[in-house]
Amino acid sequence: MALDSGTGTVPSPGDATPGTAVAVTPPVAKRVPAERLHHGDTVVDEYEWLRDKDSPEVIAYLEAENAYTESQTAHMQPLREAVFDEIKARTQETDLSVPARMGDWWYYSRSFEGKQYGVHCRCPVVDPDDWTPPALEAAAEIPGEQVLLDSNAVAEGHDFFALGAFSVSHDGTLLAFSTDTVGDERYLLRFKDLRTGEILADEIAGTAPGATWSLDGTHIFYQTVDESWRPDTVWRHRLGTAKDSDVVVYHEPDERYWVSIGATRSEKYLMIWVGSKITSEGLVLESDDPEGEFRILLPRREGVEYSAEHAVVAGQDRFLFLHNDVVDGVKAENFVLSEAPVDDPANQTVLIPHRDDVRLEDVDCFADHLVLSYRREALPRVAVWPLTSDTSGTPGAGYGEMRELEFGLELFSAGVGSNPEWAQPTLRIGLTSFITPMQVFDYVPATGELILRKEQQVLGGYDPNDYEQHRDWAVAEDGTRIPISIVRRRVTAGDDAGPAPTLLYGYGSYESSIDPGFSVSRLSLLDRGLVFAVAHVRGGGEMGRLWYENGKTLTKKNTFTDFVACARHLIDSGATAPDRLVADGGSAGGLLMGAVANLAPELFAGILASVPFVDPLTSILDPSLPLTVIEWDEWGNPLADPDVYFYMKSYSPYENVAAQRYPAILAVTSLNDTRVLYVEPAKWVARLRATATGDSPLLLKTEMSAGHGGVSGRYEKWKEVAFEYAWVLDLVGRGV
Template sequence: MSYLSEQLFARAKPIPTPPTGLERTLKGAHITREDPFFGLRDLTNPASSDYLQQERGFMERLTRSLQETRDELVREYRSRIPEPDESYPTRRGGYEYFTRIEPDLDYPIHLRRKLGGTEVETVLDENEIAEGHDFLSISGIAIADDDHTIAYGVDFSGDERFLLRVGRLDAGVITISEEIASTSYGFLFTNDALQLLYTRPDDAMRPDTVLTHALGSDPSEDRVVMHEPDQRYYLDVGRTKDRAFLVISASSAITSEYWLLPPTGELDSPRCYRPREQGLEYHLDHINGTFYLMAAHEGEEYQLFSAVDEHSPWQPFFDLPSSDRLESFELTTLGLVLQLRSNDRTKLTYVPFDSRQGIELSVDDPAVTTILLGNPEPLATTIRIEETSLGLAATLIEIDLPTSTRTTLWQQRVTGDVSLDDYTSYRVYAPSDDGVAIPVTVVHRKDLTLPAPTLVYSYGAYGEPIDPTFSTMRLSLLDRGFAFAIAHVRGGGELGRQWHDQGRLHHKPQGFRDLMSAIDWLIDQGITTPELVCLRGASAGGLMVGATLNLDPHRFRAAILEVPFVDCLTTISDPELPLTIMEWEEWGNPLESQLIEELMASYSPYDNLQATRYPDLLVTTGLNDSRVSYWEPTKYVAKLRAISPSTNVALRVEQDAGHMGASKRTEAYENEALVQAFLLAACTALPSN
């Protein structure tokens, strides 16, 4: 059967010619590999720069063929989003803060008004900051307790190295007094608004240093509070709920450590709460004169503890049911609210200090994601949660803890000719190759005729759960006859820490088998057919998709690989590259383990490409990506062109973006419309002659 995409790829010719003369023999600790496109990492080489230019030209021609559908999709996206659109306000101190999206502007405007007042004041207009720049990312906004001292970080390239601006906010105008170069995401003011604590990344983009800046001083005089020499660990800064302590956390993939600082005054001598122990993760907070902790040794699930101070033994605080796994908690003066997973369902439980009896606050529906948002006010007796699903618009709910009364504060508005009652969302379970049930969440129109084209999304890494959330843009794909599914494979965190452990290190290939099993189930249940299955994954999820494609390239109709980690063995074998050493606890260290090196060589998407036709592929990358370097997706496409000329593949190179993609709202719409237009063309069968 022929598909529309074949015609569109043919119209986009000439096809880029893979470069030559860029090969290198890679001698690992235990095995040797040939890399025909290693030299693509050198953009000063004319062969590399010329090839990228060819790929840009090919992508531009293909995009023109999709432009009519793309424009139509963008119009639909915009018709569903009310403009202007405001978030629900959140109280902090004497103000309530919210954001607004204005028509035809690309970035949010951050606003506030005094409690009980009506006059709105601008805190930060990202559109003004972005003027003259093609990209903008804000690392965060910190406002001190005086309500006027402000700090925010700006990145104009996408490399996630921020210029931290410090100033004073008065009547909607910020006067910048100092700028601190090369900072990371974490920063906060001391309680007296006289100092700023912030993190700085090393050359490998690991936040390895915490510094303190005295407001009004020269940033070159900033003092180092802590430096972390172990390259497996990264540093972050925070504050306990009761504002009694500033904290520095040192974390690796499986080990953590906390240091305490006073909220004001001298910050030069942090004291360690509990020294790190390999494999022990703990997280702490403080209220009512007591520390509360969640802790677990490697392979175990988190448990709750309390302690009067860092010298006191940890006492069990609340025994979780055997089916529940703790993910996080929020402190209030009345008790703890726990973010849990009960089997594969998100769950919230309130544990009052006076009774220590769990009170469930969430709905009993595995297809609904319940998210604990907490409350920034230390003395609040309410907490906020969000409920959403693939078919439920995000809903903000406030719960009064003494009475468990729920009040809906806000729901994401969907404008235009849309009725969410037309869609159905549900959770099903696919048996994997070892008999373990893999959760799969599905959404489609109720009137959809099955089997239908189905886009399957998966990630499966770092213990990160991919919980179902609502998307107005996804509705366009559903309205055009697609089903959408999330395969919650092992390696993620959907069923707790053990679910993660069963899909990392030497267990990593289990996630690929889980994804294939989920697809098999969707086919067996008549939701889709082998000719209409499409895959999508980003970053480590791009590795998931690339490795799964190699298991059976003929099994799929199309795939989207966004900033994909497809040359994993080469990257994870190079400790000079950003983040590599920190990644060893997730993927393993091929420099030390022959098992890991040989295993990664067996599943690395780039190393295992086959000389056979693959499904239609759209691959994306950003030249300023500091997490997955541009050359990984570029090499993947070049090799595929060389060994499988019949495969329809396109590479989209974003010149002014990093790992997170485009920052402008309009560009985000256009990029998603390109993906959906590509999928629609790939699944549109042409009439037979």
């Protein structure tokens, strides 16, 4: 057993009756000094031995931690059950998505009460001229319904299940789908004949999630990953042939780059995309020539990112580029939109110039309009840009007047939904906010009409007027204003106006934006008086590309100090208090949690860290670990650059655990996670327990059969959410 003799005891798995509390003392990991030497700096790591996933001693230690966590949280079981029951009672378990039209079919997914996973279905288009999706009812028989894939049947017998690829051929006769039953994100790709229901003999193991059909349905393009889980190779498989005859279409040897493949909505081109964190390159091939050679669209240039879509403008084939190259002597940090002839992609004309306050994020091309996705004032927005028949050749010819969609909400997220067809008279749009359940609209570009097709049902009498959301601002150490999004149950006369228990969430990496979104499970917090807040710290993308640039590599500490500034602002304004403020973050947001635990432990009653990246320097120093080399553009390369090494060491949560009082900590991880290895939180908690002063509970919970996304199946996920929420509620005195 991985314990120092005499310092702790752990029951074996058979010592306890399931569901009963077991009185155990905290596990104490043994210390095995291991030296690490870089740039003249010797580090002794006493818990690196926990990295050996195949060691029975390591597994026993993780199980001991699980037993301890269960013993310390057993009294919360009634609360966990109550939260789970609330989530279940509010959820429309048997439901249908809004059908999306592709070819001769309407495609949709179903969920059923009592079933963990979704069911993918379709029904025939009755009138080719009618683009109104059929109003399907979950309890009624659907004429002509065809079940394409029942994930519940495929998942049967497996503790974990994830669906990767789900791609129907252009003629609607074949389905490519892939599954992961371990959690390591390596998928088994299979094929189904939708005319007969037969699963074909073709099987391809060890693929990345996606799959792209050739136009004629004879070939499938898929990706594989290298030993570091980097998608590095695109393959072409001819249906009905042996896997051994599959052809490598593209291989990327540079370990900084990922590879992906897809097709334009027009179906005219196949596109391979090669990208690092800061550089991209596209390759193109006509879809009707699947065995042809891909050609480079624009050669990669270090620090230049671009994407391209095919459009037909004024009768001419064009590629529309979003890029951040230099334009008129100025780097287009927030990207510009340009167009070029397909046979001369370097000959570009700027359509939308750079703006400091608008970050262009995507362009979707349709037969008669474009859709721009962008963000302004820390919110995602959508605009529709009609294409005209003007062929005069004058500047702006072929483009009409752009219209931004308005929704009348202070905080919201709007985005493009499922729109598979190139020529369609409607545009599927999704809208949500912290208090607005997901709404699905069809927008009619020709008239400007916005038609509500479906709103997420929240059972039990949910009324959005019972809740309020607003934007607040904190001021960082360097004077930068940091947005905070806040949602709570509406305060009425007679309510306690004092500092409210608050869950403050943060992420702050990879230019990822934490946008307003509705959560059924979050209602269990709000209805118990908790306030939910999001700190939109630098390192994310909410305020544009420079917001990201000023929270990565050698400016990464801004992410952490921004979060601390948000916490201090909420405390100083009287909105909350340190004894009722809990911080929450996962993955790279878990790095944020570990960093603020070291920086300002006095501000928080607790810290919830999911699959936390808390030992970043050890990981980023090891290029043999999954995805490490790719990460150097995000964090810097500490192997080659001593400045990066010592900067990372100065903020790494694991490296900087100190003899100080920490808040209560719950770290949740997964044994099969390939992105943030379980060993990081395991080492972190072991060092915290050996070093921290005070008596705050330090808990580690490891899912023993899951990956980076945690457990699979909606009921299991609800149980996990209930576990974490019960911990938060109990910590701030709302555990009733």
